[in-house]
Amino acid sequence: MKVAVVGATGAVGSMILRVLEERRLPISRLAAFASRSHNGAARFGDRELAVQAASEDALRDFDVVFFASSEDASEKYVPALVARGAVVIDNSSNFRLREGVPLIVPEVNGDAVRPEHRLFPVANCTAIVLCTALRPIRDAAGLNSVRVATYQAASGAGRAGLDELLAGERAAALGESEPEPSVFGRPLAHNVVPQVGSFDASGYSIEERKVCDETRKMLDLPELFVSATAVRVPVRTAHSEAVFFETARPTSVARMAAAFASAPGVVFHAEGIVTPREVEGSDDVHVARLRAESDDGRHFALWCVGDQLRKGAATNAVQILELLRAKGYAP
Amino acid sequence: MKVAVVGATGAVGSMILRVLEERRLPISRLAAFASRSHNGAARFGDRELAVQAASEDALRDFDVVFFASSEDASEKYVPALVARGAVVIDNSSNFRLREGVPLIVPEVNGDAVRPEHRLFPVANCTAIVLCTALRPIRDAAGLNSVRVATYQAASGAGRAGLDELLAGERAAALGESEPEPSVFGRPLAHNVVPQVGSFDASGYSIEERKVCDETRKMLDLPELFVSATAVRVPVRTAHSEAVFFETARPTSVARMAAAFASAPGVVFHAEGIVTPREVEGSDDVHVARLRAESDDGRHFALWCVGDQLRKGAATNAVQILELLRAKGYAP
Numbered sequence: 001m002k003v004a005v006v007g008a009t010g011a012v013g014s015m016i017l018r019v020l021e022e023r024r025l026p027i028s029r030l031a032a033f034a035s036r037s038h039n040g041a042a043r044f045g046d047r048e049l050a051v052q053a054a055s056e057d058a059l060r061d062f063d064v065v066f067f068a069s070s071e072d073a074s075e076k077y078v079p080a081l082v083a084r085g086a087v088v089i090d091n092s093s094n095f096r097l098r099e100g101v102p103l104i105v106p107e108v109n110g111d112a113v114r115p116e117h118r119l120f121p122v123a124n125c126t127a128i129v130l131c132t133a134l135r136p137i138r139d140a141a142g143l144n145s146v147r148v149a150t151y152q153a154a155s156g157a158g159r160a161g162l163d164e165l166l167a168g169e170r171a172a173a174l175g176e177s178e179p180e181p182s183v184f185g186r187p188l189a190h191n192v193v194p195q196v197g198s199f200d201a202s203g204y205s206i207e208e209r210k211v212c213d214e215t216r217k218m219l220d221l222p223e224l225f226v227s228a229t230a231v232r233v234p235v236r237t238a239h240s241e242a243v244f245f246e247t248a249r250p251t252s253v254a255r256m257a258a259a260f261a262s263a264p265g266v267v268f269h270a271e272g273i274v275t276p277r278e279v280e281g282s283d284d285v286h287v288a289r290l291r292a293e294s295d296d297g298r299h300f301a302l303w304c305v306g307d308q309l310r311k312g313a314a315t316n317a318v319q320i321l322e323l324l325r326a327k328g329y330a331p
Numbered sequence: 332m333k334v335a336v337v338g339a340t341g342a343v344g345s346m347i348l349r350v351l352e353e354r355r356l357p358i359s360r361l362a363a364f365a366s367r368s369h370n371g372a373a374r375f376g377d378r379e380l381a382v383q384a385a386s387e388d389a390l391r392d393f394d395v396v397f398f399a400s401s402e403d404a405s406e407k408y409v410p411a412l413v414a415r416g417a418v419v420i421d422n423s424s425n426f427r428l429r430e431g432v433p434l435i436v437p438e439v440n441g442d443a444v445r446p447e448h449r450l451f452p453v454a455n456c457t458a459i460v461l462c463t464a465l466r467p468i469r470d471a472a473g474l475n476s477v478r479v480a481t482y483q484a485a486s487g488a489g490r491a492g493l494d495e496l497l498a499g500e501r502a503a504a505l506g507e508s509e510p511e512p513s514v515f516g517r518p519l520a521h522n523v524v525p526q527v528g529s530f531d532a533s534g535y536s537i538e539e540r541k542v543c544d545e546t547r548k549m550l551d552l553p554e555l556f557v558s559a560t561a562v563r564v565p566v567r568t569a570h571s572e573a574v575f576f577e578t579a580r581p582t583s584v585a586r587m588a589a590a591f592a593s594a595p596g597v598v599f600h601a602e603g604i605v606t607p608r609e610v611e612g613s614d615d616v617h618v619a620r621l622r623a624e625s626d627d628g629r630h631f632a633l634w635c636v637g638d639q640l641r642k643g644a645a646t647n648a649v650q651i652l653e654l655l656r657a658k659g660y661a662p
Binding site: 147149151169170173185186187190191192193194195202203204225227229231233234235236240242244253273274275276277278288289290291292293294299301303 | 478480482500501504516517518521522523524525526533534535556558560562564565566567571573575584604605606607608609619620621622623624625630632634
């Protein structure tokens with residue numbers, strides 16, 4: 001299997017290389033690309049990979065191409081790759097909501113993959129974590145509404161986001177004046193910032209719209225009421241979410257707990273809590289604090305946490321490839 | 332007016348002294364107490380106040396006694412003080428839900444004060460911020476349900492909470508091993524901790540129960556559906572809240588915005604965002620990101636932030652005294 005990773009030096013791209021190595025996929029040729037010319041190197045296990053500038057020509061020979069770069073790069077290169085039959089796994093948001101394009105989280109909707117599919121967008125990281133947590137509930141009791149307030153890590157905005165947080169903290173610790181934020185709308189050190197992406201006319205942010213729209217698509221519940229407030233917090237890695245939801249049919253905490261216990265990709269904490277620092281590096285979505293909001297058996301709350309670079313992006317991308325191989329749809 | 336502050340060296344007590352000084356109340360005698368013997372000093376403007384150990388005897392001569400100390404101290408001293416007619420303004424949670432005891436946020440329910448009232452609990456800080464933000468909405472369109480996910484500052488757990496956060500951050504910055512957390516259930520540096528207080532059998536934390544119960548009482552909506560997820564974040568001061576709510580009657584963002592514009596104690600941000608670092612030191616509750624969740628005119632979301640040491644505790648306590656004086660119920 002000849003594999004290319006475009007955007008290989010970024011936070012998600014370098015994690016894709018790491019997950020490919022961890023999961024020991026049978027790769028005969030692996031190449032690292034940057035969307036623009038780039039003088040860096042990428043790592044694959046002990047090997048250093050030269051990073052080449054992406055071009056239509058350079059990407060021509062690969063069976064599988066991961067995109068973990070700008071929205072532009074995927075827009076530019078994906079159509080031709082798909083047309084000639086390559087498997088494209090794309091972390092950009094370009095194609096996620098396109099009719100006929102599946103939006104796959106293997107534990108949630110792996111059965112939506114068809115042999116003719118070649119393009120696999122990887123959903124928004126916050127939405128992947130949310131849907132992995134909600135899938136067992138949808139299956140057990142249906143879902144009428146979901147409200148989610150997020151606690152999103154700085155590295156969700158890439159290396160630049162994490163660097164901006166750490167630079168602000170360092171300045172504060174040394175009593176120096178903080179650099180002006182450019183990635184986040186406000187300094188993130190000792191702060192929380194209720195904006196992830198720009199706002200549309202309705203007052204929702206791009207991130208919040210992605211969470212709502214992609215959740216409906218992944219859970220295959222086009223009428224689901226979803227509302228989100230997306231907030232950046234001074235955490236390095238792993239997104240947390242406070243979720244309030246209404247089921248379609250009466251159920252109980254005990255029945256949902258049983259569903260979680262056998263759910264793939266979920267670690268269920270029946271007691272106590274789980275925090276992003278504990279989840280950093282995990283490929284699972286962690287669910288805790290499941291509880292009933294009322295006695296009617298239909299209103300509940302939970303807390304979920306997932307490493308947004310792994311399950312929210314790179315791990316999910318590689319799991320899609322594993323799923324295709326298991327089904328015989330990829331080499 | 333002879334005024335005593337019990338717990339004068341703590342985070343809330345020292346802030347009460349500061350707010351008393353800022354707002355220039357006519358105080359003829361001011362004394363600082365600690366619930367146990369204490370060798371510190373408290374500040375009132377330029378003056379240093381000796382801190383005495385509280386006792387029934389020592390508190391006997393005061394017209395107004397603020398409690399900003401342990402639950403124990405207020406439980407021990409409040410009944411006798413109230414019995415002899417002193418005004419007691421108590422930041423503990425002991426008496427907040429007691430029948431016949433008002434739970435006052437002047438901008439929310441100042442009219443609930445009666446001449447015979449002597450005991451004034453100060454509500455939970457998170458609930459004060461929430462109710463100040465929700466009052467204009469309740470008045471404009473009623474309220475059926477409220478769900479809130481919180482982003483609570485370390486200093487909400489007192490000086491020890493803030494110190495624990497800063498010590499953890501310092502250790503991380505120096506590459507030293509972090510001290511074991513004792514105030515919070517997990518290290519708070521670069522983390523968020525979805526637990527504020529212990530959990531009851533239903534799975535809700537004490538803090539979450541306070542928010543639910545006290546919100547119903549302050550808004551005078553005993554049947555209001557309220558659910559909360561309380562989360563500690565690595566912020567120094569000011570609590571933020573992502574609120575999802577359903578009104579009883581159809582309304583609009585424009586009508587609610589107009590209600591906020593004239594609401595006392597509220598700064599409404601029609602555009603953009605507001606973060607806890609900007610609100611630290613403010614006596615107002617800041618509301619932003621008001622938006623409709625659906626087209627039915629009844630489902631909305633907003634973001635609110637308040638300095639929990641000021642409006643969430645000390646300022647509200649002093650405002651209660653100002654209200655009593657304005658009504659002629661206090662000297």
